[in-house]
Amino acid sequence: MEIEQKIKEAEKELQDLPKDFTHDPVNKLVGMLGDFQRHVEAEIEGIASPKGLIQKIKRHQADFRMELRGTAPRFVPFNKGTHQARRVPFIEFLDEQERDLGEKGSLDIIYIDEVESIAES
16 A cells, blocks of 8 residues: 555656756746746736736835935025025926925025025136
């Protein structure tokens, strides 16, 4: 009885082995490379899973972008102390990532006359 069980286990293990590809190794290798490429593309382009590479990156991308934008000075395109500089209008055509961060920015406001004086020195 035990011998028959061992024979069945051995036959199952033999069936689970990959098919013989010694007659056409090039096509087998090309097929394996194609499978690998598809798996890599799925990870890079994103898969419907929180484990996908793009999904992992996007979680932190917005936070990183805001942190980085927060290191830029708040630029006001008017001379310091002028009426226009007190209230800078909202600029519609700028992308969300290019708009003024307001109080979220970590650096002081820099005015156009200050930029000019730095450029001249």
